[in-house]
Amino acid sequence: MTQEVLRQPAEAAIFLVLDVRPGSEATARDLLADIAGLTRAVGFRAPEDELSCVVGIGASLWSRLYRSSAPRELHPFRSLSGARHSAPATHGDLLFHLRARRLDLCFELARHVMTRLAGHVKVLDEVQGFRYFDERDLLGFVDGTENPTGPKAVAAITVGDEDPAYAGGSYVVVQKYLHDLDAWQALPVAEQERVIGRSKLDDIEMTDAVKPANSHVAANTIVDPDGTERQIVRENMAFGSPGAAEFGTYFIGYAATPDVIERMLLRMFIGAPPGNYDRILDFSTAVTGSLFFVPTAEFLEDPSPATATNSPDGSLGIGSLKRSRT
Ligand code: HEM
Structure with missing residues (x-):
């Protein structure tokens, strides 16, 4: 079973990116094995508010946690430098993507996670995201409309037979963007719409005849030579601090292969042809970028004894101690 990647858009989210300290691998692995139980414990108190948690594991942590070779396409996020804009790569061993219809549930789960990991991790980034009106980003546009749904969403995010040991998993990329809202708001709405490629008020996509090639x-829009459109599942969230004049979008995209997201990023930052970069970047700066693998819930709960590495203190990993719940 995949972790709960696909769900209704959430009202609230917390994105936590952590590094695991050397020697703390067994503690991290134990927590990952218990994360479904912790999520159940917090979420059961308010089931109608749909708490969920997805955990991603970064390339540099994988071999420290598990003996099995890493998922085929797991690698560190690749930074990009275009003529005008750059996508930096930032470190991250673990990603926790917590979502619910209320922030307090995410907060409570994050608190339990951090209590378990206290002294064992370094927090690299923590962002609390919120739904902004009718699914809008802070640029004022509805965000998420063209996400695939149903079987198409499952196909877009699920690793299949190409990597049998990790079938059912997924890849996830996160990037934190900060907006120059003054510059954006100085732009007439008709021009903003040409930047995005959709109308602002009613969220209708422009026809190909009028949609600018450098629109977001x-x-x-990634189309293979055989005409197949390649999709990802996004659940971006608005975040910010009006007092500090910080206005952002936390981008999060899930896919069956990081290649699709990387092709999108290449088109955004370098442009196709080069120079035809995404105009959204003139108003939005990427300040982080990390890539993670999202194993199945079963794998997290019970990596088999063969896959759990010994911890540096010689104790066995959790996989040999814990029975999986079916
Ligand atoms: C500043 C950060 C970003 C903002 C504010 C933003 C906002 C939006 C908005 C408003 C739309 C149109 C509605 C929709 O279909 O969701 C959209 C579409 C889309 N965005 Fe973004 N986005 C951001 C970053 C990214 C990144 C980094 C990627 C990929 C790596 C991405 C991939 C997509 C895709 C695949 C679509 C749908 C295109 C289509 O098929 O129509 N976005 N985004």
């Missing part, structure tokens, strides 16, 4: 939607 055009940059992120």
Whole structure:
């Protein structure tokens, strides 16, 4: 079973990116094995508010946690440098993507996670995201409309037979963007719409005849030579601090292969052809970028004894101690 990647858009989210300290591998592995139980414990108190948690594991942590070779396409996020804009790569061993219809549930789960990991991790980034009106980003546009749904969403995010040991898993990329809202708001709405490629008020996509080639939607429409459109599942969240004049979008994209997201990023930052970069970047700066693998819930709960590495203190990993719940 995949972790709960696919769900209704959430009202609230917390994104936690952590590094695991050397020697703390067994503690991290134990926590990952218990994360479904912790999520159940917190979420059961308010089931109608749909708490969920997805955990991603970064390339540099994998071999420290598990003996089995890493998922085929797991690698560190690749930074990009275009003529005008750059996508930095930032470190991250673990990603926790917590979502619910209320922030307090995410907060409570994050608190339990951090209590378990206290002294064993370094927090690299923590962002609390919120739903902004009718699924809008802080640029004022509805965000998430063209996400695939149903079987198409499952196909878009699920690793299959190409990597049998990790079938059912997924890859996830996160990037934190900060907006220059003054510059954006100085732009007439008609021009903003040409930047995104959709109308602002009613969220209708421009026809190909009028949609600019450097619009965000055009940059992120990936079509294979055989005509198949390649999709990802996004659940971006608005975040910010009006007092500090910080306004952002936390981008999160799930896919069956990181290649699709990387092709989108290449088109956004370098452009196709080069120079035709995504105009959204003139108003949005990427300040982080990390890539993770999202194993199945079963794997997290019970990596088999063969796959759990010994911890540096010689004790066995959790996989040999814990029975999986079916
Ligand atoms: C500043 C950060 C970003 C903002 C504010 C943003 C906002 C939006 C908005 C408003 C739309 C149109 C509605 C929709 O279909 O969701 C959209 C579409 C889309 N975005 Fe982004 N986005 C951001 C970053 C990214 C990144 C980094 C990627 C990929 C790596 C991406 C991939 C996509 C895709 C695939 C679509 C759908 C295109 C289509 O098929 O119509 N976005 N985004």
